[in-house]
Amino acid sequence: MEQTVRVKNIGLRGVTVADTKISYIDGEQGILIYRGFRIEELAQMSTFLETAYLLLEGTLPDKEQLRTFNDRVVRERRLPDFLLQTLKGWPKNAHPMDVLQASVPLLGMADPDLSLNTREANVRMAVRLIARLPAVVAAWHRIRNGLDPLPPDDGLSHAANFLWQLLGKKPDEEDARDLDVCLILHADHTFNASTFACREVVSTRAHLYAGVAAGIGALSGALHGGANARVMDMLFDVLSKTQSPEEVRNWVRQKVRSGERIMGMGHAVYKTVDPRSKILKAMSRKMGEKLGRSRLYDTLILIEDEALKELEKKGKTNIKTNVDYFSGSVYSMMGIPVDLMTPVFAISRVSGWCSHIIEEKFAEAQDKPALYRPEAEYVGDYCGSIGCEYRPVEARS
């Protein structure tokens, strides 16, 4: 009799499930590339929208292509009226990630391309989501604070317009550029949990909006995108309980020794410092100095230093800072509230999610499965080899 060989791999670590041309990570050396370009180069020289084009289309745009892409995003920024009215009726204490996730299918219902299963239609839907998710986050923040959503300013860049619609004041150029760099850094990251969720959902032939809604749900978790907000909770907790560097170090020692995780550290793929974390670290230091708020950065450095020492004592030398460790302090200094930090991650990552969804839908069949369908080992009851006997409820003791 033919026997199926079953390979068990809890959590799919190290298992390759498809081919991708979108991004690549070398976890040992701390390298991240999008479509062949190093993240450091893109952070230094590109813009978020140019990077989004690169991810979606596979090549850097020429001048005309970039201008057209920027114009398309600007034209699509306005939210449909029915969505704004709907948002006004939602509970004001709803978490912004839940609001964002719930808004995606609503945007989908009004999208004229929803039923068209062509690459071009999917790119048009992706452009609309890239343009509109920041508007949803900004509108929700204002609505929950009893304010009217602000219309977009067509003269502002993607990041500057988001800060304007969110905070109601035009940001200075440096803040807008820093946020744009943050969006570049978060745009894609291979088969992370949320991207895999998107790809898994659309492998069933579900539409792009269904995939993105799944991605937002996956990103909200504390071990994934939710970690940036948790880092800030941790930081504020430390700042409220400690006065001196030694007290901060003590706080860290206790956490690590009791087996608790330091948020913003460790990674499923990187075994060294996440390259995005290095860029955000420099940004956090620069902003702290500029605003006279260096205590946030200084405390993060103390926590990192002490955590590395303690983890090393436990033989865990691979746990270093990841993208979430410094990003929260940067957002906080821009005036972005803690519970909007994961939504800011999402307004960037939507470009990567959509690129992966399009790759999943339209790449050559041999590069990916028709449908993701892993297996689980059944470890529940059998009641012998014939299955359990079903007794009507009256007959159960």
Ligand SMILES: CC(C)(COP(=O)(O)OP(=O)(O)OC[C@H]1O[C@@H](n2cnc3c(N)ncnc32)[C@H](O)[C@@H]1OP(=O)(O)O)[C@@H](O)C(=O)NCCC(=O)NCCS
């Ligand atoms: C991201 C993360 C889930 C990846 O974990 P992983 O590589 O799969 O490793 P595991 O969760 O299996 O943890 C392996 C060991 O390292 C420890 N560890 C992992 N991350 C740690 C952290 N941030 N602080 C302290 N210990 C950590 C675990 O407790 C575990 O210890 P054990 O073997 O004694 O039980 C994990 O590092 C984590 O929880 N980090 C904090 C949350 C975070 O920042 N998430 C954002 C990721 S971008």
